[in-house]
Amino acid sequence: MSNFKVINNDVQTLARTGEFTYRNGTIVTPAFFPVGTQATVKGLNSSQIREINTQGMLVNAYHVSLRPGVDIVKNAGGLHEFMDFNGMIITDSGGYQIFSLEKLRKLNDNGVTFQSHIDGSYITLTPEDVVNIELDLDTDIVVPLDECVKYPVTEQEAAKACDRTVLWAKRSKSEFARNAQKGNLFMAIVQGSVYPNLRKDCLSKLIDIGVDGICIGGLSVGEPLDLRYNALSVISQETGNEYMRYFMGCGKPRDIIDAVSYGVDLFDCVMPTRWGRTGTAYTSKGKVVVRNAAFARDYTPLDEKCDCYVCKTYTKAYIRHLINTGEMLGAQLLSYHNIYWYNKFMSDIREAINSGSFKEFRDEFIGRVGEE
RNA sequence: GUGGAUGUAGCUCAGGUUGGCAGAGCACUUGAUUGUGGUUCAAGAUGUCGCGGGUUCAAAUCCCGUCAUCCACC
Numbered sequence: 001m002s003n004f005k006v007i008n009n010d011v012q013t014l015a016r017t018g019e020f021t022y023r024n025g026t027i028v029t030p031a032f033f034p035v036g037t038q039a040t041v042k043g044l045n046s047s048q049i050r051e052i053n054t055q056g057m058l059v060n061a062y063h064v065s066l067r068p069g070v071d072i073v074k075n076a077g078g079l080h081e082f083m084d085f086n087g088m089i090i091t092d093s094g095g096y097q098i099f100s101l102e103k104l105r106k107l108n109d110n111g112v113t114f115q116s117h118i119d120g121s122y123i124t125l126t127p128e129d130v131v132n133i134e135l136d137l138d139t140d141i142v143v144p145l146d147e148c149v150k151y152p153v154t155e156q157e158a159a160k161a162c163d164r165t166v167l168w169a170k171r172s173k174s175e176f177a178r179n180a181q182k183g184n185l186f187m188a189i190v191q192g193s194v195y196p197n198l199r200k201d202c203l204s205k206l207i208d209i210g211v212d213g214i215c216i217g218g219l220s221v222g223e224p225l226d227l228r229y230n231a232l233s234v235i236s237q238e239t240g241n242e243y244m245r246y247f248m249g250c251g252k253p254r255d256i257i258d259a260v261s262y263g264v265d266l267f268d269c270v271m272p273t274r275w276g277r278t279g280t281a282y283t284s285k286g287k288v289v290v291r292n293a294a295f296a297r298d299y300t301p302l303d304e305k306c307d308c309y310v311c312k313t314y315t316k317a318y319i320r321h322l323i324n325t326g327e328m329l330g331a332q333l334l335s336y337h338n339i340y341w342y343n344k345f346m347s348d349i350r351e352a353i354n355s356g357s358f359k360e361f362r363d364e365f366i367g368r369v370g371e372e
Numbered sequence: 373g374u375g376g377a378u379g380u381a382g383c384u385c386a387g388g389u390u391g392g393c394a395g396a397g398c399a400c401u402u403g404a405u406u407g408u409g410g411u412u413c414a415a416g417a418u419g420u421c422g423c424g425g426g427u428u429c430a431a432a433u434c435c436c437g438u439c440a441u442c443c444a445c446c
Binding site for chain 2 (some may be wrong): 003035037038042043047058060063074090092094095097100101117118143148158191211215216217219220221222246248249250251252255262267268269270271273274275277278289292293324331
């Protein structure tokens with residue numbers, strides 16, 4: 001029995017709406033999850049996250065295990081209790097840090113050794129360790145350690161990373177099967193860079209292990225878009241209706257809407273909060289770099305078409321002032337607006353798919369906002 | 373009043389002896405950022421070198437005068 005159910009398939013593209021059921025509820029897809037690396041969506045408190053209809057978020061097990069430490073979260077009653085968030089929590093394993101902290105880690109088949117960016121100490125993590133950390137954090141979705149490779153990478157190297165990712169997924173699943181007791185789910189990560197045959201092969205091996213959904217890793221790392229969409233097409237074809245497809249790390253609105261049309265159900269990305277912190281709003285007209293001098297005397301909202309608290313309350317001139325003076329409220333307001341905007345965007349996408357007008361919606365959107 | 377120091381980009385200051393395209397950091401402007409190190413990176417704009425005169429092919433730099441600010445002593 002699968003926990004994913006397709007509601008509507010788009011006729012002209014691979015887009016689809018669906019429902020994913022987990023122990024505490026159901027999320028409707030396509031959906032976007034903001035990133036809360038250190039058990040917080042930077043700049044937003046839990047009641048704000050709730051009021052803008054955030055269905056879930058991604059927390060990073062590696063970062064949280066460094067600080068505050070697994071025992072502290074466990075003793076608090078798990079991540080949901082600790083941070084007061086009752087939506088779906090997916091924990092990332094540290095696989096991305098194998099890519100992003102390339103200079104601070106060493107790899108072998110047994111696991112990964114990171115040099116802590118906090119105090120320089122060495123931490124070795126096996127796939128089993130990571131699963132147990134995630135279970136101690138009491139995440140809803142356990143994601144196994146994987147090897148995320150950079151782009152470009154040779155097919156040979158990508159194949160090696162695939163093999164290791166599959167090996168680790170197997171070991172992780174065994175550990176998960178032994179220790180998961182609270183209805184947590186397990187999703188594996190497909191690798192294979194831009195090589196369709198590797199993607200296909202990796203995917204079938206992961207499905208054989210037994211998974212509750214498929215995470216798509218190793219994309220959004222600088223690859224050309226046609227190669228990205230080739231890979232997504234293969235993955236969508238191979239997973240069919242049974243598995244939710246989660247494109248990790250993808251998150252510019254234009255990238256999201258394109259990936260939805262290639263069959264992706266779930267996204268996470270730092271973009272809305274990072275843009276928020278660095279002075280950029282995303283709006284119905286695309287990116288608005290509020291930090292720019294052009295907005296110094298602009299007394300209109302970030303987005304005339306947005307109903308969020310920030311747009312109903314504040315002007316660009318004020319928010320620019322906050323950003324330019326380094327006031328924390330500026331980052332908070334922009335992050336709030338951006339996540340609100342993303343949630344509304346996903347809701348509009350679902351509505352378009354359900355009403356059979358997704359392609360028109362997508363084309364209109366792209367025409368309106370351009371490349372970003 | 374006497375002696376000394378200082379004056380160069382919005383700010384803090386290099387450069388000055390030994391004359392040779394006007395500099396740095398910060399700030400500012402514009403980009404980038406995709407399973408987050410609140411960062412980081414990249415590019416850019418900015419000048420009456422206090423003012424006036426002199427020497428010189430050439431002066432922020434050397435000489436004379438002058439103004440302003442600061443310090444010390446009266």
